[in-house]
Amino acid sequence: MPEDASARYTDLSLTVSEAGTGRPVLVLHGGGGPATVAGLARHLSRTARALTPVHPGWDGTPRPGWLTGIDDLALAYLHVLRERGLRDVLVVGSSLGGWIAAEMAARDSTGSITGLVLIGAVGVAVEAEPIADFFALDARGLAEHSWHDPDRHYLDPADVPSGELARRQANAATMRALAGDPYMHAPDLLPRLGRVRVPALLLWGESDRIVTPAYGAAYAEAFADARLEVIPEAGHLPQLERPEATFALIDAHLHRDQERAS
Numbered sequence: 001m002p003e004d005a006s007a008r009y010t011d012l013s014l015t016v017s018e019a020g021t022g023r024p025v026l027v028l029h030g031g032g033g034p035a036t037v038a039g040l041a042r043h044l045s046r047t048a049r050a051l052t053p054v055h056p057g058w059d060g061t062p063r064p065g066w067l068t069g070i071d072d073l074a075l076a077y078l079h080v081l082r083e084r085g086l087r088d089v090l091v092v093g094s095s096l097g098g099w100i101a102a103e104m105a106a107r108d109s110t111g112s113i114t115g116l117v118l119i120g121a122v123g124v125a126v127e128a129e130p131i132a133d134f135f136a137l138d139a140r141g142l143a144e145h146s147w148h149d150p151d152r153h154y155l156d157p158a159d160v161p162s163g164e165l166a167r168r169q170a171n172a173a174t175m176r177a178l179a180g181d182p183y184m185h186a187p188d189l190l191p192r193l194g195r196v197r198v199p200a201l202l203l204w205g206e207s208d209r210i211v212t213p214a215y216g217a218a219y220a221e222a223f224a225d226a227r228l229e230v231i232p233e234a235g236h237l238p239q240l241e242r243p244e245a246t247f248a249l250i251d252a253h254l255h256r257d258q259e260r261a262s
Helices: 034-044 070-083 096-107 139-146 162-179 189-195 213-222 243-261
Strands: 015-019 024-028 049-054 089-094 113-119 200-205 226-231
Touching: 015 034, 024 034, 024 070, 024 096, 034 049, 034 089, 034 243, 070 096, 070 162, 089 096, 089 243, 096 113, 096 162, 096 189, 113 243, 189 213, 200 213, 200 243, 213 226, 226 243
Parallel strands: 024 049, 024 089, 089 113, 113 200, 200 226
Antiparallel strands: 015 049
């Protein structure tokens, strides 16, 4: 999809929550939906302008027919940044949202993005560290792979209200449509990340078994300017399991960015 094909986006209807003032921060959720980054967005809105979209197709939102892959979504969000006149944008992405953020940075031809925070991001192929097959895991297996303390976070599907279960199933179907083939990665993304010059912070839960910390280390090494921080006693969603530690690392990263810019 050419990046200047603005007509392509006329049927793109986004639900975006916005709060705070200051540097724009685009907060991108993963497969679990916007609730997984709501607390993170609230924290960021204390010192920045946090924009949190619902990815098309999640939580019952419409998905245009042309949106068939993560690259399409990355280009669509770059279009949104340009349409809104946003500059000096920090993009924060969790899991699938981290993949979108990395694709955005690799494809940003106008310099709108000036920083990245990737949290347990998928999106690249690391031969020795395969991404766990989300679609093959039952609820117990997903909890074991996702959380440091799976017993605390496991929820028996029989106890989930029917409406919530339907929402989760529909979100998973959208994720499969956008990221299921090839599974949860773009084969050419890893080598393209060397062209990304903006500072990147990669945050990983020490107990993440969806994508391991070793996977995160390979991801960080591919960027021109990135570092990896591993958070103890956290799994795939450290912003939920260890929010204070996660937020402190992001705040310190933003402070370093400000010092570098001044």
